[in-house]
Amino acid sequence: xxxxxVTFPGSNCDYDAYRAVVETLxxxxxxxWHKDHDLQDADVVVLPGGFSYGDYLRPGxxxxxxxxxxxxxxxxxxxxxxxxxxxxxxxxxxAGLLPGALLRNANLQFISELVTLRVERADTAFTNRxxxxxxxxxxxxxxxxxxxxxxxxLQRLEGEGRVVFRYVAPPGTPGAGEWWSPNxxxxxxxxxxxxxxxxxxxxxxxxxxxxxxxxxxxxxxVFQSLLTAVAA
Numbered sequence: 637x638x639x640x641x642v643t644f645p646g647s648n649c650d651y652d653a654y655r656a657v658v659e660t661l662x663x664x665x666x667x668x669w670h671k672d673h674d675l676q677d678a679d680v681v682v683l684p685g686g687f688s689y690g691d692y693l694r695p696g697x698x699x700x701x702x703x704x705x706x707x708x709x710x711x712x713x714x715x716x717x718x719x720x721x722x723x724x725x726x727x728x729x730x731a732g733l734l735p736g737a738l739l740r741n742a743n744l745q746f747i748s749e750l751v752t753l754r755v756e757r758a759d760t761a762f763t764n765r766x767x768x769x770x771x772x773x774x775x776x777x778x779x780x781x782x783x784x785x786x787x788x789x790l791q792r793l794e795g796e797g798r799v800v801f802r803y804v805a806p807p808g809t810p811g812a813g814e815w816w817s818p819n820x821x822x823x824x825x826x827x828x829x830x831x832x833x834x835x836x837x838x839x840x841x842x843x844x845x846x847x848x849x850x851x852x853x854x855x856x857x858v859f860q861s862l863l864t865a866v867a868a
Contacts, residue, residue, distance in 0.1 A: 637866055639665040640678025642708065642724075644699045649685035649721065649843060656843040657682075661859055670702040679866050680717045681708050683724025685777070685841055695738065695780045696726035705731055717761055717862055718835040722778055725827075725837035734830055734837045735793070736785035738778075742820025746779040750851055751818055752806040753826050753840060756799050760829055761865035762836040763800055765857040771804065772854035774840035776818065781839040783821040783828075793828055801827030801838055 639657045643650045650667060657665040666676050670688075675681060688699035699705070705727075712718050712733055720728035728734045741747055750773050755766040766772070785793070793799055803824040805816040815824040819839070827838030842855025 637663050637679050637863055638677060639663060639680045639682055640668045640675045641665055641682045641684060642668045642670060642704055643684075644670045644686070644688035644702060646688045646690055647684050647686035647723070649723075649841065652841070652843045653682050653684045653721070656846045656855070656859060660846045660856060661863065663863070668704060670699065670704050672704050673707060675704075675707050675711060678711075680719065680862050681711055683708070683718065683720040683727050684843075685722030685724060688723055688727065691780070695723055696728075696730040699723075699727045700730040709733065712830070712835050715832060715834050717866065719762065719858070719862070720835070720837040721841055721843065722781070722839055725839055726780065728835060728837045733835045734828060735789045736783055736828070738780050738839070739782045739784050740780050741778070741782055746777075747781070747818055748775070748777040749818065750775050751840060752804050753801045754804045754813070756802055757797055760800055760833055760836070760861070762829070762858050762861050764864055765860040771807070771813065772857070773852040774842055774845045774855055775851065776840050778819070778839055781819040781821065783825040783839070785822060790823060793825075794823065796831070798829050798831070799823065799825055799827070800829055800836065801840070
């Protein structure tokens with residue numbers, strides 16, 4: 637399987653994604669420059685984290701106009717998997733691949749810490765290697781990660797089962813396992829999928845959680861799930 641990892645000016649997690657795919661999974665990955673018009677026959681497209689275009693205007697607002705996004709959108713329309721991580725989630729929302737927006741964290745501070753997520757669905761292309769209700773530890777690192785949408789959109793996301801990851805209080809703390817958001821996200825949403833189920837946007841960084849040496853290996857399941865889904 638071939639992963640195409642898009643690099644925008646200001647991306648800084650493209651290397652992490654590359655190493656997760658190549659060193660952890662043993663699969664093929666290529667970097668795709670934002671001005672390119674070719675995804676190089678990638679089976680899976682990754683929009684990585686970082687600060688594309690310095691987050692000017694708002695995160696992802698300029699990157700969504702990069703030439704490569706025309707090809708990414710076409711790939712998604714064909715049913716091809718697209719994984720948007722952190723800034724990639726913001727770009728996917730700005731490009732209309734996913735609904736809603738990521739706003740400034742409720743505490744107005746940049747947050748970098750290991751958080752606990754609950755897998756709300758384990759039957760998607762991105763979560764089939766997890767169990768329903770499983771809790772996993774994945775790091776976050778963002779200043780604009782507060783998922784926000786209007787009431788109708790939230791109702792649709794919940795009703796259609798498109799919330800796949802949700803922040804919950806970590807084990808050993810008051811309310812462990814209950815909704816808790818480090819950034820003020822509505823409905824404690826950490827990750828959602830498109831109506832076709834082939835585009836995932838998530839603020840936490842699974843590519844930074846692929847080895848116990850990094851503090852957690854729980855993120856490997858996202859990439860393994862993609863391997864299973866594409867192979868099928």
